[in-house]
Amino acid sequence: MDAKRYELNVQLAQMLKGGVIMDVTNVEQAKIAEEAGAVAVMALERVPADIRKDGGVARMSDPAMIAAIKKAVSIPVMAKVRIGHFVEAQIIEALKIDYIDESEVLTPADEECHIDKTKFAIPFVCGARNLGEALRRIAEGAAMIRTKGEAGTGNVVEAVRHMRTMNREIRQLVAMPVEEVTGFAKANGIPYELALKVRELGRLPVVNFAAGGIATPADAALMMQLGCDGVFVGSGIFKSATPAVRARAIVKATAYFNDPAKILEASMGLGEAMPGLEISAIPKEQLLAGRGW
Amino acid sequence: MSRAELKPPIAAGGMIGVLDLQGDVCEHLDHLGRLGVAARPVKQAEDFEGLAGLILPGGESTCLARLLQIFDIDKVIIRKFHEGVKLWGTCAGAILLAKSLTGETPHLGLIDIEVERNGFGSQLDSFASEASIPKLSQTPIPLTFIRAPKILSVGEGVDVLLRMGDFIAAAESPGVLVTIFHPELTPSLAFHRYFARKCGFRPGGEETAIDPSWDKTSWMRLARITPMDRRSAEPLAKVLPQEMDHETPEGI
Numbered sequence: 001m002d003a004k005r006y007e008l009n010v011q012l013a014q015m016l017k018g019g020v021i022m023d024v025t026n027v028e029q030a031k032i033a034e035e036a037g038a039v040a041v042m043a044l045e046r047v048p049a050d051i052r053k054d055g056g057v058a059r060m061s062d063p064a065m066i067a068a069i070k071k072a073v074s075i076p077v078m079a080k081v082r083i084g085h086f087v088e089a090q091i092i093e094a095l096k097i098d099y100i101d102e103s104e105v106l107t108p109a110d111e112e113c114h115i116d117k118t119k120f121a122i123p124f125v126c127g128a129r130n131l132g133e134a135l136r137r138i139a140e141g142a143a144m145i146r147t148k149g150e151a152g153t154g155n156v157v158e159a160v161r162h163m164r165t166m167n168r169e170i171r172q173l174v175a176m177p178v179e180e181v182t183g184f185a186k187a188n189g190i191p192y193e194l195a196l197k198v199r200e201l202g203r204l205p206v207v208n209f210a211a212g213g214i215a216t217p218a219d220a221a222l223m224m225q226l227g228c229d230g231v232f233v234g235s236g237i238f239k240s241a242t243p244a245v246r247a248r249a250i251v252k253a254t255a256y257f258n259d260p261a262k263i264l265e266a267s268m269g270l271g272e273a274m275p276g277l278e279i280s281a282i283p284k285e286q287l288l289a290g291r292g293w
Numbered sequence: 294m295s296r297a298e299l300k301p302p303i304a305a306g307g308m309i310g311v312l313d314l315q316g317d318v319c320e321h322l323d324h325l326g327r328l329g330v331a332a333r334p335v336k337q338a339e340d341f342e343g344l345a346g347l348i349l350p351g352g353e354s355t356c357l358a359r360l361l362q363i364f365d366i367d368k369v370i371i372r373k374f375h376e377g378v379k380l381w382g383t384c385a386g387a388i389l390l391a392k393s394l395t396g397e398t399p400h401l402g403l404i405d406i407e408v409e410r411n412g413f414g415s416q417l418d419s420f421a422s423e424a425s426i427p428k429l430s431q432t433p434i435p436l437t438f439i440r441a442p443k444i445l446s447v448g449e450g451v452d453v454l455l456r457m458g459d460f461i462a463a464a465e466s467p468g469v470l471v472t473i474f475h476p477e478l479t480p481s482l483a484f485h486r487y488f489a490r491k492c493g494f495r496p497g498g499e500e501t502a503i504d505p506s507w508d509k510t511s512w513m514r515l516a517r518i519t520p521m522d523r524r525s526a527e528p529l530a531k532v533l534p535q536e537m538d539h540e541t542p543e544g545i
């Protein structure tokens with residue numbers, strides 16, 4: 001990926017700002033998402049809630065399914081590959097969709113290395129729990145960041161934790177004298193140049209979305225008010241009682257995240273949200289956010 | 294660029310709004326700020342007060358169309374257009390403004406052009422280029438195409454500003470400007486200056502296209518994480534210069 005291609009890839013993410021990216025598992029759901037006003041769809045075989053329930057190894061989806069979704073909608077299509085599985089990424093790139101999510105929701109393929117994303121022309125989005133993780137992914141070539149949250153739980157608490165952590169670390173960096181940056185970068189595993197860049201910009205140098213556990217219009221607006229540029233909704237839509245209605249409501253609440261009257265309007269009469277999970281009730285080895293580093 | 298470095302507005306009266314539902318809103322506001330044109334994000338019907346022009350930014354046209362419809366903003370835009378407010382659509386914005394959309398029902402239908410969504414393919418087909426448009430700038434203008442649509446044809450009363458191979462990249466009618474590329478993602482202020490003039494502003498500055506102080510992160514000054522909620526009421530309006538003088542700009 002040359003510098004110009006990387007710039008174009010970061011700029012596609014800029015076009016998605018203020019929008020909702022929805023997980024879909026078939027053509028029908030992709031059309032519902034597009035019709036509801038999603039800015040992109042994430043094509044995958046099972047939503048995180050089912051991956052969590054089924055267990056076993058979760059891999060890249062069948063490319064035929066992803067291709068069918070690509071054909072059915074005009075909005076950007078994203079697909080997930082396993083952390084470190086650069087051949088899955090090569091396959092998705094050859095499929096010519098719009099974005100790859102190197103995702104902790106799938107079972108990691110490499111416990112030492114994430115994908116060298118600079119080798120690809122297709123853009124990557126990666127998850128992060130804190131500033132260090134976000135900037136390491138950017139150093140590897142990610143063009144967009146999202147919080148990890150705890151996918152498939154319908155519980156927003158981890159996404160909030162990750163966003164607040166990033167914001168706190170950014171504020172620390174902005175406030176500190178430059179000679180303290182070296183130590184801060186070392187302690188947090190941050191490439192020094194990127195630490196300086198964040199200090200200058202007062203935010204991540206790429207678009208940052210919220211993801212993991214967002215299930216209601218209020219969750220989406222909460223993440224936006226915490227400073228995210230947009231939201232991913234995974235299981236929250238198609239595991240709810242009324243997916244089309246909920247999808248539209250989350251799109252509305254994300255666009256008008258600062259307008260309580262409009263969020264109220266969007267929150268009315270949505271029916272049952274997806275069943276939620278207490279994070280503390282999940283066995284430690286089944287937590288997804290801890291995958292990657 | 295810090296607040297203090299922002300240039301004061303040169304034209305008296307009115308403002309240019311940027312439709313703030315989804316997409317690259319800050320990028321347009323940053324460009325307008327560089328020209329010293331008063332600008333603000335537009336989210337609700339009442340935000341249209343005092344606008345001389347409105348930019349429909351890049352984003353996802355299906356999402357924008359859905360939101361315009363749900364909140365009746367589409368009707369306000371059409372009414373304001375007939376009252377003389379000038380419109381400019383970049384990329385998704387151009388799709389929304391087109392009278393004809395290949396294989397689909399058009400949205401606002403305020404300029405007689407036919408547009409094909411996703412004219413080039415996937416993100417791997419996004420590209421950067423440049424072109425000379427003597428009417429706008431004496432130097433070549435950089436162009437950024439992101440999953441761009443194509444303008445296939447224009448009707449009567451619509452002038453082609455830029456044709457590239459088998460498609461039209463920029464066109465205008467007396468009230469509407471459309472570009473399938475994103476001037477707000479480049480250091481060029483030429484299109485923003487041109488649109489500001491169309492709206493009756495007289496932004497100064499040299500006629501060359503490039504603002505050397507722009508870089509690809511410039512928009513982020515309007516989207517910082519700060520101890521104060523960066524998006525609390527009217528954050529952008531405070532950052533950008535504005536002279537609250539509501540004289541009607543010339544030409545309206």
